[in-house]
Amino acid sequence: MTAVLTDRPAPPSAARIALARVRLELRLFFRARQQVVFSFAYPVVMLVIFAAILGGDERPGDIPFTQYFLAGIAATGMMLTSFQAVGISIAEERETGQLERLQLLGTPAVAYFAGKAGQVLVTTAAQLALLLPVARYGYDVPLPVDLSHWVTFGWVAALGALAGTVLGVAVSALPGSAASVGTGVSAFALVLQFFSGVFFGFLELPGWMQQFAALFPLKWLTQGMRSAFLPDQAGAFEIAGGWEHGRTALVLAAWVIIGAVVCVRTFRWRRADG
Amino acid sequence: MTTTATPGPVATATRTEPAVHVRGLVKRYGGRAVVDGLDLDVGRGEVFALLGPNGAGKTTTIEILEGVRQRDDGEVRVLGVDPARAGREWRARIGVVSQAEGAAQELTVREILDHFAGYHATPRPTGELVAAVGLEEKVGTRIGRLSGGQRRRLAVALGVQGRPEVVFLDEPTTGMDPVARRQFWELIRGLRSDGTTVLLTTHYLDEAAELADRVGVVAEGRLVEVAPPGELGAELRRLATVHWIEDGVARGVRTESPGPVLRDLLAASVHGDVPGLTVTRPTLEDVYLQLVGAVPAASEGALR
Structure with missing residues (x-):
C-alpha cells in the first residue's frame, strides 16, 4: 500500500455523492423483493377492491367513482413509496449503524436526502406507469385529457413525492426502535389517508379533519391529482370551489424546501446518547 | 514523562505535533462519569492500544476522538483539530472501524467498497483493499452471507479506504478466528509501515503486546498506566x-x-x-x- 497522504485533494462534492446514493438506493430498493411487490401492487389492488365494492356509485358532477377515486389511489400509492418507505428505511439504517458510517465519512446530509428523493422519484414513476394503464384499460378511467393536464399531473406528482420524502425524513427522527417507528409511520399514514379524502369525497369530511389534513402534503397531492384526472367543471365541487393550483404548489413546495432545511439541520445519524 | 516515547522513524519525519492530544477528558452519562479525567498523547505514526475491561470508557473515549460524541469537559485535538468542531476535510484524514457493522446486507463486498470509494478523493483501489483484508474470494458475496469475522474485515477495509492519516479501531478483532486475527495484525503492521497513526481498543492482551508501540491501560475512565507492552507495570x-x-x-x-x-x-x-x-x-x-x-x-x- 502507498504511504500516507499529506496533501490531499478536497473530498468529492455533495452532488457527486448524491448521484452515487441514488444509484445505491435504487439498487437496494429493487433487491428488497417484498418491498418492490408491495409498492407496485398496493395501488393496483386498492383500485381493484374499491372498484369492485363501489364501482357503480357516482361522485358529485356525475363522475364515476373509479375515476374520482383514481386520483386518491395514485396519491396514496405515492405516499407509500415516499413517506412510509423513507421513514421506515431511515429508522432501520440508523438502528443498524449504516447512518453512523455515513456520518464517519463526513457525508453531507443533503446528499443522503437527495439519494432518497431520487430513488423515490424513480419508483413513484414506475408505480404510476403500472397503475394508470390498469385504470385506463381495466376500468375505462380516462387519463389526463391534454398536455396541460399531463403537465399538472407531472408537477403535482413530483412535488408530492418530494414532500412525502421530506415528511419521511422528519418522522424517522421519532424516538424508539426502528420497528416502533415503522408502526407509528404506518398508523399516521393511515389516519392521514382518511383525513385527506383519499377514500371519500373530501367535502364529506368534518371541518376539523379538513383543516388538519390541509397542513400535510397528502390532501394537496390528492386534490392536484383530481385536477389532472377529472373534468375541469369538477373543480366546482372542491372545498374552495376550484382546483387551487397556486396554493397546492405553494404548500407542497413549502414542505419540500422548509422541510429539507429543517431536516438537514436537525438530522441525527445515530440513536440518542444512552 | 512516559507519554513521549519515540514511536519510530516515520513520526519524526512528519510534523512534531502529536496525532492525538487529550487532557482532562470527562464524559458523564446521567451524572456518572464514564470518562473521568483521561489524559492521552499518541504520536504520529505510532500504534497505540487502549486496553481495559468492558465499561472502562474505551469506546466513549474513541467516539469523542472521532467527533461523533460530545465531551463534557477537557481538551481534545486530533491532527491539531478539535473533533467536536471538525469538518469534512478533517474527516477525510480520519479512518474509523467502529463496533457497528453499518452496511446494507443486500450488497456484495465489491459493491459496497466501490460505492464508498466515491466518498473519498483518492480511495485505495477495491482490489488492493480486499487483498489486504483477505476477502478476495468473497468479493461477489452479499454482506448478509458473510461470517462475523469476514464482516469485521470488511469494516477494516472500509475504515482505511480513504488513506487516512489516523485510524481508530474499536475492538477490531472481536469475533475473528485466530487466522483472521493474525491476518489483521499484518494489516495493521502494513498501515504502521506506511506511517499511519493507529489507535485501537482491545481487551486482548496478546493483541496489544503484538501490535502496539505503547499500551494505555484504562480503568474507571482514567488512563492508569502507559508504557511499551514489555514495560507495562x-x-x-x-x-x-x-x-x-x-x-x-x-x-x-x-x-x-x-x-x-x-x-x-x-x-x-x-x-x-x-x-x-x-x-x-x-x-x-x-x-x-x-x-x-x-x-x-x-x-x-x-x-x-
Whole structure:
C-alpha cells in the first residue's frame, strides 16, 4: 500500500455523492423483493377492491367513482413509496449503524436526502406507469385529457413525492426502535389517508379533519391529482370551489424546501446518547 | 514523562505535533462519569492500544476522538483539530472501524467498497483493499452471507479506504478466528509501515503486546498506566513471589529481591534442598488485572 497522504485533494462534492446514493438506493430498493411487490401492487389492488365494492356509485358532477377515486389511489400509492418507505428505511439504517458510517465519512446530509428523493422519484414513476394503464384499460378511467393536464399531473406528482420524502425524513427522527417507528409511520399514514379524502369525497369530511389534513402534503397531492384526472367543471365541487393550483404548489413546495432545511439541520445519524 | 516515547522513524519525519492530544477528558452519562479525567498523547505514526475491561470508557473515549460524541469537559485535538468542531476535510484524514457493522446486507463486498470509494478523493483501489483484508474470494458475496469475522474485515477495509492519516479501531478483532486475527495484525503492521497513526481498543492482551508501540491501560475512565507492552507495570513486575513447602504446608512470600530469601531458605534447609521451591514474576496478564483493579494489588510480605 502507498504511504500516507499529506496533501490531499478536497473530498468529492455533495452532488457527486448524491448521484452515487441514488444509484445505491435504487439498487437496494429493487433487491428488497417484498418491498418492490408491495409498492407496485398496493395501488393496483386498492383500485381493484374499491372498484369492485363501489364501482357503480357516482361522485358529485356525475363522475364515476373509479375515476374520482383514481386520483386518491395514485396519491396514496405515492405516499407509500415516499413517506412510509423513507421513514421506515431511515429508522432501520440508523438502528443498524449504516447512518453512523455515513456520518464517519463526513457525508453531507443533503446528499443522503437527495439519494432518497431520487430513488423515490424513480419508483413513484414506475408505480404510476403500472397503475394508470390498469385504470385506463381495466376500468375505462380516462387519463389526463391534454398536455396541460399531463403537465399538472407531472408537477403535482413530483412535488408530492418530494414532500412525502421530506415528511419521511422528519418522522424517522421519532424516538424508539426502528420497528416502533415503522408502526407509528404506518398508523399516521393511515389516519392521514382518511383525513385527506383519499377514500371519500373530501367535502364529506368534518371541518376539523379538513383543516388538519390541509397542513400535510397528502390532501394537496390528492386534490392536484383530481385536477389532472377529472373534468375541469369538477373543480366546482372542491372545498374552495376550484382546483387551487397556486396554493397546492405553494404548500407542497413549502414542505419540500422548509422541510429539507429543517431536516438537514436537525438530522441525527445515530440513536440518542444512552 | 512516559507519554513521549519515540514511536519510530516515520513520526519524526512528519510534523512534531502529536496525532492525538487529550487532557482532562470527562464524559458523564446521567451524572456518572464514564470518562473521568483521561489524559492521552499518541504520536504520529505510532500504534497505540487502549486496553481495559468492558465499561472502562474505551469506546466513549474513541467516539469523542472521532467527533461523533460530545465531551463534557477537557481538551481534545486530533491532527491539531478539535473533533467536536471538525469538518469534512478533517474527516477525510480520519479512518474509523467502529463496533457497528453499518452496511446494507443486500450488497456484495465489491459493491459496497466501490460505492464508498466515491466518498473519498483518492480511495485505495477495491482490489488492493480486499487483498489486504483477505476477502478476495468473497468479493461477489452479499454482506448478509458473510461470517462475523469476514464482516469485521470488511469494516477494516472500509475504515482505511480513504488513506487516512489516523485510524481508530474499536475492538477490531472481536469475533475473528485466530487466522483472521493474525491476518489483521499484518494489516495493521502494513498501515504502521506506511506511517499511519493507529489507535485501537482491545481487551486482548496478546493483541496489544503484538501490535502496539505503547499500551494505555484504562480503568474507571482514567488512563492508569502507559508504557511499551514489555514495560507495562514495571514496578508490579519487579515483585517476585517465592513459593516453597515447609512441613507439608505451602508457604509463599512476595519480595522485590528474591535472592536473599532463597539464600535464607537454602541455608535453613536440612538436606540442602527446599521442596516445591519456585520463584515467579507476574505475567502481563497478572499486571493488567492488578492495574484495572480486578485483583487487589500485591504488596511485599508474607502471603495469607
